[in-house]
Amino acid sequence: MSPRSRYGLAVSVISCLLATTHCSFPTLDHLKPRASEETQGRAVVELLERLLGERHREFVVSVSGSLSNDSLDVCELRSARNSSIIATGSSGVAVATGVYNYLKYFCNCHVSWSGDQLALPRPLPRLTGVLRINTRHRFRYYQNVCTVSYSSVWWDWPRWEREIDWMALNGINLPLAFTGQEALWQEVYRALGLNQTEIEDFFSGPAFLAWNRMGNMFEFGGPLPQSWHVKQLYLQFKILERMRSLGMIPVLPAFSGSIPQGILRLFPKANVTRLGPWAHFNCTYSCSYILDPRDPLFLKIGSLYLSQVVEQFGTDHIYNTDTFNEMIPPSSDPDYLSEVSRSVFASMTAVDPQAIWLMQGWLFFHEAEFWKPAQIKALLHGVPIGRMIVLDLFAETDPMFSYTESFYGQPFIWCMLHNFGGNNGFFGTAGSINSGPFKALNFPNSTLVGLGITPEGIEQNPVVYELMTELAWRKEPVNLAKWVSLYAIRRYGSMHEKLTVAWRILFASVYNCTVPHYKNHNHSPLVHRPSLHMNTDLWYEPAELYKAWKLMMDVAPSLISKETFRYDLVDITRQVLQVLTSTFYLDIAEAFNSKNLPELLTAGGVLVYDLLPELDRLLSSDRNFLLGTWLEQAQSLGLDEKEAQLYDMNARNQITLWGPSGEILDYANKQWGGLMEDYYAQRWGLFVSTLVDCLNTGRPFKQDAFNQEVSQVEKGFIYNGRKYTTKPRGDTYEIAYRIFLKYYPQALKRL
Secondary structure, three states: OOHHHHHHHHHHHOOOOOOOOOOOOHHHOOOOOOOOHHHHHHHHHHHHHHHHHHHHHHEEEEEOHHHOOOOOOEEEEEEOOOOOEEEEEOOHHHHHHHHHHHHHHHHOOEEEOOEEEOOOOOOOOOOOOOEEEEOOOOEEEEOOOOHHHHOOOOOOHHHHHHHHHHHHHOOOOEEEOOOOHHHHHHHHHHHHOOOHHHHHOOOOOHHHHHHHHOOOOOOOOOOOOHHHHHHHHHHHHHHHHHHHHOOOOOEEEOOOOEEOOHHHHHOOOOOEEEOOOOOOOOOOOOOOEEEOOOOHHHHHHHHHHHHHHHHHHOOOOEEEOOOOOOOOOOOOOHHHHHHHHHHHHHHHHOOOOOOEEEEEOHHHHHOOOOOOHHHHHHHHHOOOOOOEEEEEOOOOOOOHHHHOHHHHOOOEEEEEOOOOOOOOOOOOEHHHHHHHHHHHHOOOOOOEEEEEEOOOOOOOOHHHHHHHHHHOOOOOOOOHHHHHHHHHHHHHOOOOHHHHHHHHHHHHOOOEOOOOOOOOOOOOHHHOOOOOOOOOOOOOOHHHHHHHHHHHHHHHHHHOOOHHHHHHHHHHHHHHHHHHHHHHHHHHHHHHHOOOHHHHHHHHHHHHHHHHHHHHHHHOOOHHHEHHHHHHHHHOOOOOHHHHHHHHHHHHHHOOOOOOOOOOOOOOOOOOEOHHHHHHHHHHHHHHHHHHHHHHHOOOOOHHHHHHHHHHHHHHHHOOOOOOOOOOOOOHHHHHHHHHHHHHHHHHHOO
16 A cells, blocks of 8 residues: 555544634642653653554654643644654653554554564655644543453553553553552551451452442451552552653542441441441441441541652552442432432542542432432533533443533543453444444533543453454544444455455454443353353354354464464354353253253253363463463462462452352353363363253253252362463464364354
């Protein structure tokens, strides 16, 4: 493709001339980068060096806030006489985003969680004139409070460094920065007079800290070793320094009201409510103690904590805390709810008069029966208009702005949640994602101030996240077929007609769910405890998935050396076997119900002794699908064997039982090599053998009895002590091709 035609293509794809922002709040004007322009420019240079090596010298970057007169990020790029690219942006993030847009649409490059494709042309393609990339969205938010537990809990600095680079390249300027907060809470609790036992009995283990912070649970998976506090605190310092150096505005934690039981010993007259059980936990680890925000002690604890946060972490004046997350408030009285939010906000402004409260709007969705218009309005209006930003957390499926009159005047950020529990599995709501932000922008009296991505877990479905982050820099929805065709080119570095067709098929089917996905996303029988009444519904036609699979297999021999393609080949083959598991399960259930032992043995035998082992071998052949990596990352944080075992238990429990007895069983399920063999296949083997035994003896299948037996298998995995490989094993193509030869014909027969 010639430079001129490539430029024309880019201009048609990238929104270069955007309108001004739809809604402005002067109260938010102080939320801006802290680092100097020189510091931000230097940080982008270092990012490009990490990304491109020596070729980073072909990009001349600088930051100039004068490019933007309305706090909206912009980047201008042009070619120099020596073929280098000159990029000037209003912030470090703006420059990084502008350069990445150039890399994507002029150089066919790609950066993702599942691998990079960075084969830059030489020389760099020239630009004709100035390419201007800008946004009408003041903020581009990133992370869910659960992401830090489901995905980043075991990360070291190199992994965080890469993630922050990814944020900058994709335009994120408002990231959550929750690491290390327990170290500060420990100091606050000590200052108040709690002893170490009372503190240790409060904090949950590392894999469950998100829900400890939100007041849902305590103690389980703990206690937190002192080495954990030290390491996380050190990590947070580096995270914040890097985020700020790139011009990001980190969101820091504040007090929500959840307290250790020991506070009652010190302050017996405090107005404290003990909540009922959360999820399926009993009061051993749930039934948290919540301090009434109207009690003077709330202001004392909240301001003590935020003082520690500001002293240790500095501040960008924006703080997150979530009251009543998945919990019913003790009163629905609007006056009470207004007082609650007023008091929470007062604990922030007592320390930082410029404080902005960032709140997840999940509570309004999760407890919709409680949160009627009067209650929502009361909670939101307890804070001055413009001093709170609400995350419309699940807007791609249930946008709350549309029935709360734009959150009754408070600014909000339209967010794509997408993923629950960090599950694997193809999924997307491409049509909704593509149109939703623009509907929010054009909503009557819209108070939209940004777009966000708020997945509970990351490192899956990279195409969805690239689309969502790019929409923040568009003036209108994209042509999805054209967009994903260009995605396929840059993902693999060159044009392959069959891959373009495959991605168009996927984007029109499995990636375009039009039903509420909170109940539908990855309920596959493959990764759930077997029963005779499992949900096998799909939002797409399996035939479309099989077409795309064949197209990818057709080109696999020539592309298997590319990490991005190898990942996608594993992922689509995994998705096919996930669907086929459901069909074999239906055969098993039908055979049992009709007392057809031969059919049961056939279907069960294929599933347990061939399909699941083949799937485990496939997953084990790619570094992105290894249980061993998750466990090794956890164990490596321990200073001694005792700590390593604690972290190992946390890591195993979260992705399986999610609690001591399966309280949130399989919610955070993963399709990983090692886990498939030692956990899911073992359960399915027991299920099939139990059904066979029932037919042979004439006994009915009793789910309760099976649950008791299979729970021993599940608990056995958590404590089996087995080491799992952190290195890929086997030839991905050979395994995938063998699976294709065996199962593609069967898949077609079952349509």
